[in-house]
Amino acid sequence: MPEDHFDEPVAETYDEYSGEMFQPEVVDPVVDFLAQLAGDGAALELGIGTGRIALPLSARGVPVHGIDLSDAMVAKLRAKPGGADIPVAMGDFATTTVDGEFSLAYLVFNTISNLTTQDEQVACFENVAAHLEPGGCFVIEIELPNLQRLPHGERFVVFHVGDTHVGVDEYDVATQGLVSHHLQRAPDGSYGRSSGPFRYVWPSELDLMARIAGMRLRERWAGWKREPFTSESTKHVSVWEKPQS
Ligand SMILES: C[S@@+](CC[C@H](N)C(=O)[O-])C[C@H]1O[C@@H](n2cnc3c(N)ncnc32)[C@H](O)[C@@H]1O
Numbered sequence: 617m618p619e620d621h622f623d624e625p626v627a628e629t630y631d632e633y634s635g636e637m638f639q640p641e642v643v644d645p646v647v648d649f650l651a652q653l654a655g656d657g658a659a660l661e662l663g664i665g666t667g668r669i670a671l672p673l674s675a676r677g678v679p680v681h682g683i684d685l686s687d688a689m690v691a692k693l694r695a696k697p698g699g700a701d702i703p704v705a706m707g708d709f710a711t712t713t714v715d716g717e718f719s720l721a722y723l724v725f726n727t728i729s730n731l732t733t734q735d736e737q738v739a740c741f742e743n744v745a746a747h748l749e750p751g752g753c754f755v756i757e758i759e760l761p762n763l764q765r766l767p768h769g770e771r772f773v774v775f776h777v778g779d780t781h782v783g784v785d786e787y788d789v790a791t792q793g794l795v796s797h798h799l800q801r802a803p804d805g806s807y808g809r810s811s812g813p814f815r816y817v818w819p820s821e822l823d824l825m826a827r828i829a830g831m832r833l834r835e836r837w838a839g840w841k842r843e844p845f846t847s848e849s850t851k852h853v854s855v856w857e858k859p860q861s
Contacts (some may be wrong), residue, residue, distance in 0.1 A: 643672055657717075795814070833857075
């Protein structure tokens with residue numbers, strides 16, 4: 617089982633510190649996009665967390681199931697209205713199985729990168745494919761590696777400077793390793809430091825993982841409103857499809 621980087625202290629402040637990601641202008645396009653793909657079927661969220669997307673998607677009438685390894689994050693989901701009604705399997709989403717077939721599986725907010733090896737990321741695609749019905753779709757939302765901002769020989773890229781938060785990414789280009797370092801100001805004015813490991817991954821590599829798992833790329837956008845994906849894009853929303861036969 618991978619290490620849990622979303623334990624009690626993180627879960628306690630997750631919704632507050634990710635506040636922008638909970639705003640209707642961010643959430644609504646995600647839910648529109650996913651509800652359309654789910655159609656009359658059910659959806660499986662890998663890394664369901666505190667239910668930022670699962671709850672509004674469920675409120676749209678899509679039956680949502682989840683997988684997560686953090687008891688603390690899922691406890692926050694459970695405490696929200698409707699949260700106790702969403703079935704969640706506890707475990708690693710690269711390997712954990714749930715009953716049922718799904719028209720949609722999704723993994724948002726860069727969470728595929730929480731799997732820190734290529735083998736684990738491939739296993740995740742294979743696990744998803746095993747849960748999808750024929751014609752079902754797998755959606756990933758992830759930022760592009762910020763390597764155009766990394767001069768040769770350097771390791772650090774500042775990705776956010778705000779009143780209460782400073783974020784610095786540390787790259788290891790030899791291993792596609794990425795450690796995100798955060799300095800966060802607490803309500804009492806003190807600063808806490810945390811660091812979390814990721815594996816950055818390119819769109820083409822994700823396409824290959826999908827192919828290994830028997831899926832093929834159906835759509836790739838720069839955002840949830842289907843903005844065109846170009847060489848200037850900083851993130852992508854990609855959809856792979858399990859063939860009908
Ligand atoms: C950045 S949060 C995203 C939560 C939610 N999807 C959202 O958009 O707000 C990542 C979530 O994925 C979970 N997670 C990370 N790696 C995991 C793994 N290998 N297996 C299961 N859950 C994992 C964490 O516990 C956390 O709840």
